[in-house]
Amino acid sequence: MSRPDLVAAAREAGDAGFDVLITCAFNYDAHSSDFDKLGRIPVLKARMNADLHMTDDLKNTGKGNLFVIFGEPDIDILDAEDNRIQVKINGVDVFHPNTGEVKSDNADGIACWFIDTDYNEESFFVRHAYFLGANDPYKALKTTLKAEIDKEAWDSLNIDLSRPFDRPASGRIAVKVINHLGDESLSNIGYNAVKADIQCNRTYQRRDKPMARADHIKALLQSHSQGDDQRFYSVAMQVAALEARQGHGKLAQELRDLIDQAKKRKNTRQTSPIPIGRPRGELSDLLTVTYPKLRLSDMVLEDTLAQQIKKVIREQRHGAQLLSHGLSPARKLLLIGPPGNGKTMSASVLAAELGYPLFQIRLDGLLTKYMGETAAKLRQIFDAAIQTRGVYFFDEFDAIGSNRGMINDVGEIRRILNSFLIMIEQDDSHSLIIAATNHPGILDHALFRRFDDVLQYDLPDPSLTAALLKAKLSHLTADMSWPRLAELANGLSYAEITRAVQEALKYMLINKESNVTEKTVEKMLAERQNLRARLFQN
Template identity: 50%
Template structure:
């Protein structure tokens, strides 16, 4: 055996400690031992692999276990460690496929970058309110074991607009230093069309700064922009993001799945799900969750854990009424 037990233990120890220099040093010892044992071809291949890995070494950024960002970042970001997983969400198949692509490329980031490619790391999520855009950012963070940093627009967009570009730089510098998911929610407040009639020169400069920083965003972190108003965004933004994912109201089947998921702890055996299809039309995921919770609370406060058809029908009707209030 070329590598001794001591070599194997040393390699594992160095890997666990993320000590690359020590790892490669032990690997070179294995190559030298191979040469002494007459395995010249293997020794040469090992040295080539080690030299290539050292030359193309990709810095590994780990999530920093901070409760809240400090310093200037404290006014710009809020930190969270979500528990929502992608499997907990009810999404259109095409959306789910794209998000699986993001996760797969991020998990294979090192392999891609060894060949000169970068994984998907800049996402634009758009669609009506309550369709799961912000929750998607949380789920991606959970799946990748990263913190979720949500950009506070009230801290970012200063009344002294010249400060905003400087604050943007601070955020993107943080993305280069700390691997995380960075969420720009309500992004249209920052990325509105530069050609809009009510635009001012400083707003254009802010957007230009964002485009520049986005181009330079490190692939280790995910930058996610979410908006309810896709039509307001400057067209140049769509070319800068790696993926633009469109969210919509759930189909009847998806709406029923949302209700079922939220009521999984209740007895729903009396519910005729297919008959609820008409009542769920045009309601968002968030509205359906609210309706399910309202029905559940009505049953619980009535002294029962059984959801009947009327509970759900009334709750869904209430959500429709609120839409038209």
Template identity: 50%
Template sequence: MATARQIIALLSSHNQGDEEQFLSIALQVAAAEARRGRLEVANELKMLVDTARKVRTPLKGVTSRVSGQVAIPISKPRGDLENLLSVTYPKTQIQDLILNEPKRDRLNRLIHQQRQRDKLRSHGLFPSSRLLLVGPPGSGKTLTASVLAGELQLPLFTIRLEAVITRFMGETASKLRLIFDQIASVRAIYLFDEFDAIGGRRNADNDVGEMRRVLNSFLQFLEESNSTDSLVVATTNHPELLDRALFRRFDDILEYSLPDADGIKAVLNRYLHAYIPKRSSWVKVIEAGSGLSQAELSRAASEVVKEMILGSVKQASVETIVSALKERHALRNAMSGLTPA
């Protein structure tokens, strides 16, 4: 049953005319009922909320980013959650992400399952909703979360781990509880970036009891019923630091790497296709771009385009592109040589 606080929140949102908040709290009640094993009540509540969202009148002047049709906005985080989550509404599509075909197929499969989640649920099945992304910085992990949000037309909530993790016993787990209540009540993409801050191995030599409890809490919360079909996306540059139990909790794990020759060409072509002569040799360009991430290649290409625009140049020479790529290598080497003050 709903707690007194939930009833107060329901009445408060009703008095304020905040229908989305009202329905979100109703979903929180449904999630709580599901955790108690009362699945029939939880499913009935969820069906009522879904029906209410389909029949209610949209807010005047609020339009969908993709279709141009009127759409219902999702409430921003409030109260304690306001400091724990930041929200964006990406328009990124899957064609904006450079991936090999196997990874692209796996992402497309996840997106398709989410779009057909009602059909899956009618057969007692659930769409994939927990994704772990592994790879070096700048390889496209965070961009993948934006792609999922853009393709599914959902908000992207990024968890501010620096605000979640504290030195006070029990406080971090309590904040995680708030976040997972939000996941259960508001359908969205939830990004845990640099996830190894939470998911480190429980038997690490420098570990403390509090962080073990935090990880255990996260594992427990991740296993709970996901009544809204929200997507939880975690990223890490250091998979070797993660606790082994975490890998079993995710529906899929995608490993990213630095672009190969085809990847380098694809990234640069995206930005420079209108400026590169058709018969240009890619050998020197690919050699200069080897070892750079997608993000670094994109920045190098962007600098080339800026120089061409400001210099009123119509075509980019191989030398200009190679020079920009070498600058990125030099910047990376300089940054890697820095030591904390």
């Protein structure tokens, strides 16, 4: 099974309202080894034994291991001399379907184990090979080969502690184990985990105490503060394993039970599909996340524009139904029009109405002077849109979407636009991608067909201006001529009118007046008109 298969299945599970996806396959490709979650949906991978193809032949022989869930190997990373490391294999967990039990086998349950000391995450190269097993495997090997085996050579391979090797240049190692039924399991370990495990084992060797080590406690606090649940559970399981090795089996089992209960509560909790509280790592320099509370009823919009926004919200809320009929809800929107007329507010309203986080793209973090780096960062943003459903908002979009034929066109900007065109064309996430610009005339024409809908924002007409003033001031004034004030505000944007209203409210509070007078509003609107005239004159 490939990674795209898992992604497609997880999306379907999410749309159907399931809490978890369990997949069964005879094998998984290398790229799917680290794929364990899509949005709020955990993905559990079960590997089926090839004997399932031979059910009729094996069902009566007792030799067919027809179904198995073979856990990752329990290993320790140890520090060795000359800044090298070693791997110790402790055993592996195996689920027995006949009894429903999970048994933690020791090294005797492993027939052989291998190490790729510099794993590239694509191909597993056997660089170390060792052979274990119960029932005198040395004797069994001699009998099978019908020959004498060098006992000293065999003893060098019949071990659960590897020979020392250099730290991985790739930053990862991988350990593969095979049991006596031929089932395989691979553990892919990153460099940070290698270092953490080494630190934990240094502490274990230094102090023979049964309780959790300082390194574990620091790692638990750090992962909790960062909201990294997977790392938190991983360190907690290390603590449980350490207690088990110390002979504190009851405490170790209690810790495992608590971890399992915490995972179940997290997976069944009814929350919005937001797996992260804030972008972490490199994404924190590219995205700013907010959780807007504005609603569509808080906006004063022209009827056609309001209907367009309502249509997007309606299609998103019926997304599963549309997808089941081969149709896609509108989710790629281009907002155009002069500044201060509701484009950014519309992105906030869409996020609030749909219960999504609003991720605003930070152009200062996206655009760099190094060739190819901006395109790579764009790819991170579109990957994030797949992993975390939300509203992704590109404001001032003309910075990356300007026409490729312009006189001042720069080669790198052209490459960025080409990358964006490809990525938005290929994007099949469930997130909303919204771009906004005050200058639609300089956008590249190829962009317009990439968006599902284009929303036009204009200056408010007198009726909309009167509605906006009334919505902001009607509860704080006795009597006003809304049409006359609307005429005075002619040519101002929604933002400018709102600013004038705020100035009138501040004037009322500072001067301890009981309400806002028409004269005060008239004065503030006139100030905005004067400011606008000076700006446009310059």
